[in-house]
Structure formats: structure tokens, C-alpha cells
Amino acid sequence: MADNFEMRLQDIRRTLHQMPELGFEEIETKAFIASYLRDLGLDVYDDGCGVIATLGAGGGNRAIAFRADMDGLPITETSTHDYISKQSGKMHACGHDGHMTMLLGAAELLAKNPDFDGKIVFIFQPNEENGLGAKAMLAEGLFDKFKVDEIYAIHNLPNRPLGEVSTKVGQICASESLFEITITGQGGHAAMPHLGVDAITVGAEIVTSLQTIASRKMPPSSSVVVSVTEFITDGMRNVLAGTATIKGDVRCRLPEHRAEVEQYMRQIVNGIASAHQVEVNTSFNTEFIEVINATEPVDAVINTAATLDLPAIGNCDAMNFSEDFAHFSNEVKGCFILMGNGQDGPHAKPLHASDYDFNDALLPIGAQFWAELAKQQLPNRQDKKG
Numbered sequence: 001m002a003d004n005f006e007m008r009l010q011d012i013r014r015t016l017h018q019m020p021e022l023g024f025e026e027i028e029t030k031a032f033i034a035s036y037l038r039d040l041g042l043d044v045y046d047d048g049c050g051v052i053a054t055l056g057a058g059g060g061n062r063a064i065a066f067r068a069d070m071d072g073l074p075i076t077e078t079s080t081h082d083y084i085s086k087q088s089g090k091m092h093a094c095g096h097d098g099h100m101t102m103l104l105g106a107a108e109l110l111a112k113n114p115d116f117d118g119k120i121v122f123i124f125q126p127n128e129e130n131g132l133g134a135k136a137m138l139a140e141g142l143f144d145k146f147k148v149d150e151i152y153a154i155h156n157l158p159n160r161p162l163g164e165v166s167t168k169v170g171q172i173c174a175s176e177s178l179f180e181i182t183i184t185g186q187g188g189h190a191a192m193p194h195l196g197v198d199a200i201t202v203g204a205e206i207v208t209s210l211q212t213i214a215s216r217k218m219p220p221s222s223s224v225v226v227s228v229t230e231f232i233t234d235g236m237r238n239v240l241a242g243t244a245t246i247k248g249d250v251r252c253r254l255p256e257h258r259a260e261v262e263q264y265m266r267q268i269v270n271g272i273a274s275a276h277q278v279e280v281n282t283s284f285n286t287e288f289i290e291v292i293n294a295t296e297p298v299d300a301v302i303n304t305a306a307t308l309d310l311p312a313i314g315n316c317d318a319m320n321f322s323e324d325f326a327h328f329s330n331e332v333k334g335c336f337i338l339m340g341n342g343q344d345g346p347h348a349k350p351l352h353a354s355d356y357d358f359n360d361a362l363l364p365i366g367a368q369f370w371a372e373l374a375k376q377q378l379p380n381r382q383d384k385k386g
Contacts, residue, residue, distance in 0.1 A: 005105070009363040012036075013101040014083040017358070020072025020090040020097070023127030024049060024136075029070050029100075033124050036104055040111040042122070048140045050133065051124040055110055057380070058117030064377050065121040065151040065332070066370055067325060068103040069096045069128035078354040079346060094351050095156040095341065098358030098366070100124060102154065105367030110374055118378035121146045125324070131176065131287040134327035143331055150297050150377065151334035153325045154366055156358060159348040160340030163365040165305040166316035167337050169298045173291035174223075174251040175258055176322040177284055181206060181269055184279040187234065187242025199244035200233055202276045206246060206269055207231065213264045224261060225251040225320060251320050253290060288322035289330060297335035304373045310365070311340075321351075339366060 021029050034046040034053075042053040050070070077084050077091040085091045107122055123142070127133035157166065183203055188196025207228050218224045228248040235241030252258045262284045273280040298314070305312035316338065325336050339362065341347045346357035 005108075006364045009101050009105045009367065010360045012104060013097050013358065013360060013363060016097040016100055017083055017092050018086045020085050020087050020092045021070075022074060022090060023071040023130050023132060026070045026126050030124070030126075033070070033100065033104065037107055037122070040107055042107060042111060049126050049136045052142070052146060053107065053122040054119055054146065055107065055114065055122070056119040057114035060118035060378060062117075062378055063119040063121060063146070063148045064374065065123055065146070065148040065328075066103055066106065066374075067123040067125055067151060067153040067328060068099040069125050069133070069324070070100060071096060071127050071129050071133070073129060073352060075352065075354050079357055081346075081357065091354065092358070093353060093356050094129070095356075095358040096128070098156055098363060099154060101363050102366030103370060105363060106370030106374070109367060109371040115380055116375050116378040117380040120374050120378070121148055123151075123328075128324040131322065131324050134324040138327060138331065148332055150294075150300075151328050151332045152297060152301070152337065152373065153323075153328075153334070154337045154339050154369070155323065156341040156362065157338040158341045158351060158356065159343055160338075161311060162340050162342045162359065162361055164311045164313070164340035165301065165337060165369070166313040166339075167293060167298050167301050167335055168315045168318065169293055169295050171253050171290050172293050172316070172318050172336050173288075173323040173326065174253050174318070174320045175255070175286055175290045175326075176288040177250040177252070177258060177262070177286040179248050179250060179265060179282065179284045181246040182281045183244040183246070183273070185242055185244075185276070188240045190238040190240055193240055196240050196242070197276060197278055199241040199278070200235060202272060202278055203231060203233070203244040203246055205272050209268045209272065210248075210265065213261055213268070217264050218257065218260065222257050223251075223253055223318070223320065224257055225249075226261065226265075250284075251322070253318055255290065258286060288324060289326045291323050291326040291329060291336045293329065293335045294333035297333060300373065300377055301335050301337055304369060304376055307376070308369060308372055310369070339369070
């Protein structure tokens with residue numbers, strides 16, 4: 001039976017791997033998930049941007065939520081396995097195919113053996129990669145329609161031992177803020193630069209100065225990262241650039257650090273613009289807020305790992321990547337969990353790599369973890385009496 005369950009999970013994951021869809025385009029993915037959950041007998045709600053299913057047992061009034069993300073990435077897959085993406089230029093390069101499958105497996109285990117007292121809300125979220133899906137589901141009234149006491153999410157972690165559980169109380173994932181700086185100078189002939197104001201020169205000075213925010217203005221312990229990722233101008237072979245646009249990405253681990261980085265950035269940009277007498281415009285938009293884990297859910301996760309004899313790290317290092325789960329755990333106390341994806345081959349490749357692959361051996365581990373966590377957090381009446 002276990003072998004059949006494991007093979008079924010592998011088939012589901014590989015099917016999902018071949019049909020990646022980008023954020024808010026998860027039409028086939030939603031249909032697949034909704035159909036599977038309805039066949040298990042769960043109450044399914046798929047009229048919004050995501051899929052929500054509920055499973056109740058006993059008469060308890062406590063409810064917990066488990067979240068999996070559904071979207072793929074705009075990456076052309078270079079893997080050599082026989083279940084490569086069938087969608088040109090799209091790929092499940094972050095393991096969302098595995099996350100969905102583990103949660104579907106958990107729904108199956110719990111539906112067949114509802115040894116708990118309360119309600120479980122299974123959340124399949126769209127558009128995690130762009131930081132828009134959680135906010136969209138909240139705007140649709142997710143927690144108004146489905147009251148929950150706690151929420152959890154699992155994300156695989158490549159190049160860590162298979163099934164290793166890592167989490168921590170407090171901040172575990174960084175925020176991501178996107179900035180854009182536009183410079184309006186005066187274009188001109190490359191042979192007569194003194195008659196114009198070269199936007200490239202001004203922009204280069206800004207790019208260099210921005211690096212002093214993390215290296216000279218923030219404490220080293222802040223782990224702030226400021227990255228310029230694009231530098232676009234209207235310059236040509238013999239024409240000085242009159243305009244330039246600088247775009248980039250900021251990662252912070254505390255909200256107050258985000259505010260300081262924005263303040264320093266505006267000071268630097270405005271100061272350099274004044275020195276060169278050019279016009280500038282700076283935007284700074286936070287796409288992902290920090291993921292903050294609550295104490296009780298973290299304790300529950302570590303206890304569940306111990307019950308299943310899984311290796312666990314209860315105070316792991318915070319990650320510099322960002323997660324849309326932050327918007328859920330900002331509303332309801334929760335825990336974001338990292339689970340080792342293995343240390344060999346494509347399972348150890350970095351997330352978002354074109355040859356990354358989720359480890360099928362992790363599927364039953366994750367499904368069983370979810371089921372055990374549900375039973376521990378929603379113990380049935382007999383267990384309570386015992």
C-alpha cells in the first residue's frame with residue numbers, strides 16, 4: 001500500500017511538473033487539484049484565484065491551515081529526465097510541483113484516516129513568485145470565509161539532507177523591495193560632453209554610492225543586500241545618454257531596516273542629482289514583507305519532526321530569499337518550514353536553476369509530516385482524555 005501511495009505521489013508530481021503555469025494563469029493546475037480533492041470527498045472552493053478545500057472531523061471548533069504554492073517560473077528547462085516541461089519557456093524550477101503533491105498526499109491520508117478533531121483548510125495559492133497571490137486571496141476574503149487558528153507552509157531546501165526540517169521563531173525570510181530610479185539629464189554629441197549632462201555618468205555615480213548603504217550605513221548584522229540589476233539608457237554610439245533608468249532589488253530582515261534603506265537611497269540619489277543639476281525620480285516598492293514565525297506553531301513543527309524521527313533544526317539561519325507566505329502569517333500566527341530536498345544531482349541544484357528537480361523521495365515524507373502535524377494540533381477527543 002505504501003509503495004502504491006508513493007508511486008501515486010510520484011505520478012502526480014511529474015504530471016504537474018510537465019504542465020507549469022505562471023502566476024494567475026494556473027487554470028489547468030487548479031482544475032487538476034480541485035478534481036483530485038473532490039474525489040477524496042473534501043469540500044472544494046475553486047471560484048477564486050486559488051483552490052481551497054476543507055476537511056472536518058469530530059466536533060472541535062479549532063481549525064488550522066496548510067498552504068502550497070501553484071505557480072511555475074518563466075524558465076526554459078534544461079533537464080534530461082523524461083518528464084520535462086511541456087510548456088515552452090515555463091518550468092517548475094522552485095519545487096511548487098512537489099509542494100502541491102505533498103499537500104494532496106496529506107489530504108488523501110487525512111481523508112482516509114480522519115483521526116483528528118477540528119477542521120483542516122488546504123490552501124493552494126497562485127502567484128507566489130511575484131508576491132501577489134497571498135494578497136489576492138486575502139482580498140477575496142480567505143480568512144473571513146475560513147477562520148483558522150494557525151497556518152503553515154513547507155518549502156523544499158536543496159542541498160540539505162532529505163527530510164531535514166528547519167525553522168525558527170521570529171523572522172525566517174527576508175523582505176524584497178524593488179526600486180527604480182529615473183535620471184533626466186541632457187543628451188548631446190559624444191565629442192562635446194561639456195554641452196550636455198551625461199545620464200550614464202550620473203547613473204554610474206549613483207550605482208556606486210548605493211553600495212555604501214549596506215557596507216557603510218547599516219550594521220553588518222543586518223544582512224541587508226542592495227543589488228542594482230538593470231541600467232537602461234537612450235545613449236548610442238556617438239550620442240551621450242540624456243536619460244537613464246536604474247532598477248534593482250533590496251533584501252531586508254527587519255521592517256525598520258527597510259525604512260532606513262529607502263531613506264538612505266533617496267538621500268544619495270537626491271544629493272547626486274543636485275550636484276549634477278539633473279532631475280531624478282525614485283520609487284521604492286515592497287513586494288514581499290518579512291516572514292515572521294510564531295512560537296507555538298514552531299514548537300508544533302519541531303515536535304512533529306521528533307515524532308516522525310526526522311532531523312530537525314529549531315533555530316536555523318534566516319533566509320535571504322522572500323516568500324509570499326508572509327502575508328498569511330501576518331494575519332494568522334504561523335510557521336514557515338524548510339525541508340531538505342537531498343544533496344545529490346538535480347535535487348541539490350539551486351532553486352530557480354534550469355536543471356533543478358524536486359526529489360520524489362521527499363513526497364511521502366512531506367505528506368506524512370502534514371498529516372502528523374494535523375493530528376498533533378487537532379488531537380481527537382479520545383487522545384485528549386488519554
